[in-house]
Amino acid sequence: MISRNYALAFGTIALCMSSFLTTVVRAETLVFEATTDFPVIDAGEVPYYSEAPGRPSLAIDAAIESNRNQFAKASMTYEGASGYFDITLVTLAELDGEAPYRVLIDDVLVGSAINPEVIVDYTSVRNIFENIVIPQGATISVESLANTNGKIPEGDGTAFARGRWTSLELDSSDAGTIAEDETDLAVDVSIDASRLVVGESSTLVVNIDNGSDSAVATQPLVTLTRPHTQLDIETGPLESCTESGDEIVCHLSEIPAGGSHQMFLVLTALEASSSVPLQVTVTADQTDSYIADNSVTLPLQIDARSDAEGTSTDTIENGGNGLTPDTTMNATESESRSGGGVSVGLLGLLLIATFGLKRRYQWS
Incomplete structure (x- = not known):
């Protein structure tokens, strides 16, 4: 009878401990549902729509052609305690396209992923981004893009994946345990011309610094994001880069503590636009101690090429008359520079002579 009571007691204790541990684990994982916990679903280039119930x-209506190959964005405000988290973005992989996804904290890119090819439509995929710092009050955003792999016929073209995703999870159980491995990456860019002309190219220089005193930045990634139909980017031979839609991801060699890396890129304007944002973001395997300088957005403008461009130029060189050897002038310009100039000169001489005679007459 005594042994039976002990067994019952230990069984009750074990059950309570199991329940307690389960509660603790669940408390460390926060789950935010796409359709209910992200109140802003129209913050991107195109809007999301909810497929609930x-x-x-959340998905992108790819039946509207203008919604294709552009990023939608959903956002929420994180009201929990600040800390390190492993972020899991749960997406739905589709048969008709491999959609790209991005996770941002206060508009700084902290993780990106592309859905794999699948043989079962709407396969759930868990994309994990480790050791991400999320401060209290931060804006957490998820972006995705509707694209096609050209494999599923539909109408006159092919079907599009709609960039579907279902939830975002924050797990603090294993995150932020190695503070000494923190890097301090910062990105800075410069360009020789922020206003481009269709068909012309410009050089973009990207500087990446590791301000940490001790941590080496391993497997650093530079992500370039721009409207690919408006701006082409040619990367250099020192980086291994892949392109998907508007995004180019470049894998760099490790950056030592206190070290830096420089990239030279060639931008070619493809389509005129008054606003062409180019975002450059750097990440690495390690947690970054300060993420605010991990990303920079460069506002560009692309002008249409004028058909008359270059037919009449008047530049100042070597202190001369402003004409280069290959400068061409039309008939009107030639007259204004020759005959018109002589007429003005003669008139001036006549006025001077008349004034002189008048003065002479008055004195006499």
Whole structure:
């Protein structure tokens, strides 16, 4: 009877401990549902729509052609305690395209992923980004893009994946345990011309510094994001880069503590636009101690090429008359520079002579 009571007691204790441990683990993982916990779903280039209650996902209406190959963005405000988290973005992989996804904290890119090819539509995929610092009050955003792999016929073209995703999870159980491995990466860019002309190119210089005193930045990634139909980017031979839609991801060699890396890129303007944002973001394997300088957005403008461009130029060189050897002038310009100039000169001489005679007459 005594042994039975002990067994019951230990069984009750074990059950309570199991329940307690389960509660603790669950408390460390916060789950935010796409359709209910992200109140802003139209913050991107195109809007999301909710597929609830049929499917608990946000998606892009790719039936509208203008929504294709552009990023939608959903945002929420994180009201929990500041800390390090492993972020898991749960996406739905589709048969008709491999959609790219991005996670941002206060508009700074902290993780990106591309859905794999699948043989079952709406396969759930868990994309994990480790040791991400999220301060209290931060804006957490998820972006995705509707694209096609050209494999599923639909109408006159092919079907598009709709960039679907269902939830975002924050797990603090294993995150932020190695503070000494923190890097301090910063990115800075310069360009020889922020106003481009269609068909012309410009050089973009990207400087990446590791301000840490001890941590080496391993497997650093530079992500370039721009409207790919408006701006082409040619990367250099020292980086291994892949392109998907508007995004180019470049893998760099490790950056030592206190070291730096420089990239030279060639930008070619493809389509006129008054606003062409180019975002450059750097990340590495290690947690970054200060993420505010990990990303920079360069506002560009692309002008249409004028058909008359270059037919009449008047530049000042070597202190001369402003004409280069290959400068061409039309008939009107020639007259104004020759005959018109002589007429003005003769008139001036006549006025001077008349004034002189008048003065002479008055004195006499």
